[in-house]
Structure formats: C-alpha cells, structure tokens
Amino acid sequence: MRIRKILAAAALAGTVLTTGLATTGTASASSLADCQGGPHVCLYFNSSSNGYGAVFHQTSNISNYAGYQFGESAYGTNGAGVSVKNHAASVDSWYAGSFTVYYSSGDRNCSYACQTIPDYGFRDLNAQMKNNNAAGFFG
Numbered sequence: 001m002r003i004r005k006i007l008a009a010a011a012l013a014g015t016v017l018t019t020g021l022a023t024t025g026t027a028s029a030s031s032l033a034d035c036q037g038g039p040h041v042c043l044y045f046n047s048s049s050n051g052y053g054a055v056f057h058q059t060s061n062i063s064n065y066a067g068y069q070f071g072e073s074a075y076g077t078n079g080a081g082v083s084v085k086n087h088a089a090s091v092d093s094w095y096a097g098s099f100t101v102y103y104s105s106g107d108r109n110c111s112y113a114c115q116t117i118p119d120y121g122f123r124d125l126n127a128q129m130k131n132n133n134a135a136g137f138f139g
Helices: 002-022
Strands: 040-044 055-058 090-094 099-102 114-117 122-124 135-138
Touching: 040 135, 090 099, 114 122
Parallel strands: none
Antiparallel strands: 040 055, 040 090, 090 122, 099 114, 099 135
16 A cells, blocks of 8 residues: 555656646746757847747857847747847857847947856846847857
8 A cells, every 4th residue: 555655646746747847938048949059149139028039149259239130030030130239138148158248339348237148048138238239248
C-alpha cells in the first residue's frame, strides 16, 4: 500500500512539473525563437508584455541606429520597416558578455541614460531607454 502511495505521488509530481514546463511564458531569453544561437543580440520593437513584435539582429557595435530597420520576427510584423533608432522596447542577448544600449549616438556616454543587458540576458528597456535607443555596444 505504501509503495502505491509513493508511486502515485511521484506520478502527480511529474504531471505538475511537465505542465509547468509546457506553460512557461516567452519572457526568458532561451525561449525567444528569433535570437537563439549567437553570439548576437536582438532588439525588439515591443516589450515582452506587448508580444515583442519585429526584430533587429545586431552582431557588431553600432554607434548610430539610424538607417537600420526592424524586420519580421517569429512574434509578428508589428514594427517591421520602422527605424531601430528610438524604437526598441526590449533586448535579448545571446552574447557571452555585457551589451549596453545608449541614449546618445556616437559615444558610450551614460551621463544621461544607458542600460546594460547581462550576458545571455533578456530585458525590457527601462522607462528612460524605451524608445530612446540610439546606439548599442558589446562589452
């Protein structure tokens, strides 16, 4: 009888664990379809709460996002064709080092605002940086 209870409890725990894994949201970096692999970062037009939208893949330092555009992503076309400069809301890093988004073009000055994304991290940009991104540099 005791063995049956243990087996039943183990089966229930396995079901709960499997269900929890199956319903995990897309907020973690490892589950964002557009940016897996690397080394690179992906800037998204929308924040995680708004479904990410269009994506921009960045593989090198960019001192001015003017001239770069978001493209269609696994999360839709919202923002596709829009300039990356001053329109990013979230960043997904698949880089083994820090990546910093800067408010100003052409320099690495954080005197007004910047936000650093840790290695292999995902962040929605903070209130100062959301839609105020002008440059991005790998650390």
